[in-house]
Amino acid sequence: MITYRNRMISLTDTNATNNTNPVDDKNFNKPEDIKNTKAEPINEAERIPNQTVTSKKYQQILENDKQIISSQKDPLSTNYLSHKTKQIIHEVMDYLKTWETNGTEESLVEITEIKKRLDNIATYLQDYPSNRVLVGMLRLIFDNNNWMKMNTGQINVFHNELKRFQTGYVSQEELVKFSQQLFRTKVLQIGEEVNEEE
Amino acid sequence: MKKSKKSKIKKLKYLVDTSIQITRFRQPYLEKELTKLSQSNLIYTSYYVFYEFKAGIIKNLIDYYLIVKNSTDIASAFSYWSDRFRPRELKNKLILDSIMANLYEKMELKNKDIYLIQVESVIFHLLKNFLTNITGIIGDFSDNEILKFNIDKSEYYEDFQRAVKANSFIKLEPFLKSKITEIQTLANNDTFKNDKKLEKLYQCIKEISLDLSKANTHNVSKSIGDAIITLDCPLSHTLVTTDHSFEVLCTCLSKPYMRISKDAPVLTEATS
Numbered sequence: 001m002i003t004y005r006n007r008m009i010s011l012t013d014t015n016a017t018n019n020t021n022p023v024d025d026k027n028f029n030k031p032e033d034i035k036n037t038k039a040e041p042i043n044e045a046e047r048i049p050n051q052t053v054t055s056k057k058y059q060q061i062l063e064n065d066k067q068i069i070s071s072q073k074d075p076l077s078t079n080y081l082s083h084k085t086k087q088i089i090h091e092v093m094d095y096l097k098t099w100e101t102n103g104t105e106e107s108l109v110e111i112t113e114i115k116k117r118l119d120n121i122a123t124y125l126q127d128y129p130s131n132r133v134l135v136g137m138l139r140l141i142f143d144n145n146n147w148m149k150m151n152t153g154q155i156n157v158f159h160n161e162l163k164r165f166q167t168g169y170v171s172q173e174e175l176v177k178f179s180q181q182l183f184r185t186k187v188l189q190i191g192e193e194v195n196e197e198e
Numbered sequence: 199m200k201k202s203k204k205s206k207i208k209k210l211k212y213l214v215d216t217s218i219q220i221t222r223f224r225q226p227y228l229e230k231e232l233t234k235l236s237q238s239n240l241i242y243t244s245y246y247v248f249y250e251f252k253a254g255i256i257k258n259l260i261d262y263y264l265i266v267k268n269s270t271d272i273a274s275a276f277s278y279w280s281d282r283f284r285p286r287e288l289k290n291k292l293i294l295d296s297i298m299a300n301l302y303e304k305m306e307l308k309n310k311d312i313y314l315i316q317v318e319s320v321i322f323h324l325l326k327n328f329l330t331n332i333t334g335i336i337g338d339f340s341d342n343e344i345l346k347f348n349i350d351k352s353e354y355y356e357d358f359q360r361a362v363k364a365n366s367f368i369k370l371e372p373f374l375k376s377k378i379t380e381i382q383t384l385a386n387n388d389t390f391k392n393d394k395k396l397e398k399l400y401q402c403i404k405e406i407s408l409d410l411s412k413a414n415t416h417n418v419s420k421s422i423g424d425a426i427i428t429l430d431c432p433l434s435h436t437l438v439t440t441d442h443s444f445e446v447l448c449t450c451l452s453k454p455y456m457r458i459s460k461d462a463p464v465l466t467e468a469t470s
Contacts, residue, residue: 119312180327183323
């Protein structure tokens with residue numbers, strides 16, 4: 001735990017040059033601060049998607065993340081959440097690029113990995129509405145079979161739209177635009193055709 | 199040398215009703231048709247349509263969310279929710295069925311928290327795309343409490359339920375006072391009177407034509423939604439719908455309408 005806490009403080013120190021007090025709310029929650037943050041992974045295994053990690057070790061990583069989020073009541077946890085969100089967005093974008101290049105049939109492993117990571121991050125998003133809804137929408141895309149019909153144009157749009165959140169900061173305004181673009185381009189379709197009852 | 203005047207192409211104005219707003223989420227072809235239409239025309243919807251959307255589909259999904267949240271078991275929560283579905287919400291049932299088919303498929307495999315996040319995202323997505331590809335929203339009822347209620351996140355759902363309960367129907371007398379001539383026209387129209395499918399709607403209109411205050415009662419207010427949308431639609435706008443009722447209502451009032459078939463991928467009728 002001490003190791004994690006130290007790493008989190010060092011993460012926040014890189015955020016803003018004027019940030020001498022890590023507990024100061026205004027220095028933590030500005031998107032510009034988060035923009036300047038380097039992606040400093042807590043654990044190498046998290047950063048490299050294809051690295052083999054035993055399930056037990058991965059569960060331990062998740063459990064530690066959850067404890068950090070839930071035990072922190074100050075703005076440090078918001079920043080840590082932005083870091084995790086940024087990480088997952090970049091991972092999903094990498095997988096999408098692979099999918100776009102290789103085609104759907106050659107990318108089933110990547111799709112599975114995306115779903116797993118989204119489920120993992122979803123477990124500690126309960127108190128953060130915008131992040132929660134973003135992950136929910138991403139999960140919806142992969143939870144019916146419509147993703148199988150996506151063409152390279154749509155995958156490209158999906159990839160580009162995720163850039164709105166690549167800093168890890170999820171604003172309501174960007175979330176709305178994201179939702180609207182996914183609707184316009186049919187990347188996210190929430191309904192399936194059902195036969196009308198007589 | 200005289201410059202030739204370029205003739206201005208006047209954009210036609212359309213108003214989409216609740217059936218279109220609901221069906222476009224379920225049928226991608228319809229959204230495609232609307233997008234085509236919007237390229238050289240102006241597509242509007244009305245505040246009353248938004249009210250029906252929010253107090254109908256959205257409220258149903260929120261009810262479902264809260265039932266699942268308060269249950270230990272997703273499957274039995276779904277069963278309980280399906281059983282209490284009221285017949286008059288049939289219009290909403292098709293889109294809800296399609297959304298549920300999508301969400302339910304993986305239900306047993308899902309962690310309840312993840313499942314709830316997805317339901318919340320569906321509600322968010324529907325709300326935020328109500329006006330996507332729509333030029334604007336017009337008409338009376340912009341002041342309605344349900345419309346003004348923010349439900350951007352699940353933390354507000356219970357309050358929204360209470361607000362809907364407290365404002366379970368709209369008192370329509372103030373709106374209808376300025377439409378009394380049109381009400382009388384509808385009430386005196388034989389085609390409307392003799393249409394078996396619209397019997398209940400006609401009876402309500404007849405009651406209102408004799409006593410306007412009847413429009414302030416729950417049963418009447420909830421039954422005349424299609425008539426309100428028609429009355430609220432300006433003459434300059436062509437009402438777009440999938441419903442038969444508007445064919446009759448618009449014809450009675452000499453208002454232009456366009457009926458899109460739910461099954462065929464083209465615009466089937468246009469009258470003026």
